[in-house]
Amino acid sequence: MIWTDLSNLIAESNSFLICSHVSHDAxxxxxxxxxxxxLKSLGKDVEIFNVDVVPRKFNFYTNIDQVSNTEPxxxxxxxxxxxxxxxxxSGWDKAATIxxxxxxxxxxxxxxxxxTxxxxxxxxxxxxxxxxxxxxENNIDFPEYVAEALxxxxxxxxxxxxxDNTSPEIFEIAADLSRRGVSTAKVYKKLYASNSIAGLTVRSIVWSTLKFYENNRVGIMVLEEGLLEKYGADRGDLEGMSDMAMTAEGVEVGIFAKPIGNEIRFSLRSVGTVDVGMIAASFSGGGGHKAASGCTSVDLSLEQAVDALLTLIRAELK
Ligand SMILES: [Mn+2]
Structure with missing residues (x-):
């Protein structure tokens, strides 16, 4: 990749607002x-604003307290x-004008x-x-805590x-980050093996909602609204649940539905036969990869939204 435009834009600018998508991941x-x-190392004026609250499990990262939920x-x-x-x-209506x-x-x-x-x-x-x-590629030497975040x-x-995106280059990068001092065991433990009792309890309830459709080729799990709050768990406690339905033999598409107010957020996963990025793109704010995507339905009941998704998926199942 050519980095000149990026470096030039950074050099000629002073204040930066960093943001990312809703539903945090690592x-x-x-x-x-x-x-x-x-950007801070260059002496720039930098803030981070995200619409969603950062799940607790990311608290071990240096500077995580810089991620604000207050609109600048x-x-x-x-x-x-x-x-x-x-x-x-970004889930933020001011993204285009800030x-x-x-x-x-x-x-x-x-x-x-x-x-730009x-x-x-x-x-x-x-x-x-x-x-x-x-x-x-720009010989920027970064500290161990940045290596850990990467x-x-x-x-x-x-x-x-x-x-299947795991390439030789990925292992080379991982090796380099490990040499820079990252404790890979610590990162694994923090991200995947630090479940809270509340988190595991909510997981067990979500598991119990698992249902199969389309001759057991589609699996759907639902996170009932208010469940996280009821048990004192947070969204981070459910990371990876979207992939779970797909681990069943014969299941080609896994769906994880999260009703919130008048919206239902869907995470879609595919073993590769169905392009779930394309399916998500036909909903508002939807999109993603062929094998992993997300979308949101507005003003539909869970049944209606699932029906709409299943209709699209059915057409793609060969
Ligand atoms: Mn990503």
Whole structure:
């Protein structure tokens, strides 16, 4: 990738607002924190604002307290939106107007190149992989805690080096980050093996909602509204649940539904036969990868929204 435009835009700007998509994951957190470190190291005026509250499990990251949920009440020179295929993925209605210029760094194949500068590589496994390349190819020496944030994003978006986006380059990056001092065991433990009792309890309830459709080729699980609050769990406690339905033999599409108010947020996963990115794109704010995507239905009941999704999926099941 050519980094000149990115470096020039950063050099000629002073204030930056970093943001990312709703429903946090380790890649959007890791890429935001590592880019935050970089801009601060240049002496820039930088803030991070995300619509969603950061789940507790990410609290071990250095500078996680810099991620604010309070809308900034000033303008910035540059809006930096990471790991998001379009502006509406931020879930924020001011995303398009908060700054005159936009930096877009992302790996989703439906990225619509919304940036003044767009650094998009749809073959990259993670946005953290692109940020790593930017640092590496520009001889930017980053501290161990930034290596840790980048490693977490790569670990998560490759499903722990198990998805088919796991390339030789990914292992080389992981090796480099490990040499820089990252405790890979610690990151695994923090992201995947630090369940709370409340979190596991909610998981067990979500598991009990699992139902199969279309001759057992589609599996759906539902997170009933208010369940997290009832048990004192948070969304981070459910990470990975979207993939679970798909681990059943014969299931080609896994759906995880989360009703919130008049909206239902869906996470869609596919073993590869059905393009769930395309299916998600026919809903508002929807999009993503062929094998992993998300979308939101508005003003539909759960049954109606699931019906609409199943109709689209049915047409793709061969
Ligand atoms: Mn990502």
């Amino acid at each position: 890649d959007n957190i890791g890429s935001q924190l590592s880019f935050y470190w970089y 009440n000033r303008r910035f020179d540059v809006f930096v939106l990471l790991d998001s295929s379009n502006l509406s993925r 700054a005159d210029k936009i930096i877009d760094i992302d790996h989703h194949r439906d990225n619509n190149l919304f940036g 500068v767009s650094c998009v590589d749809t073959t990259a496994a993670a946005t953290c992989q692109i940020v790593y390349r930017f640092f590496k 490693y977490g994003g790569i670990l998560a978006d490759t499903g722990g080096f198990q998805f």
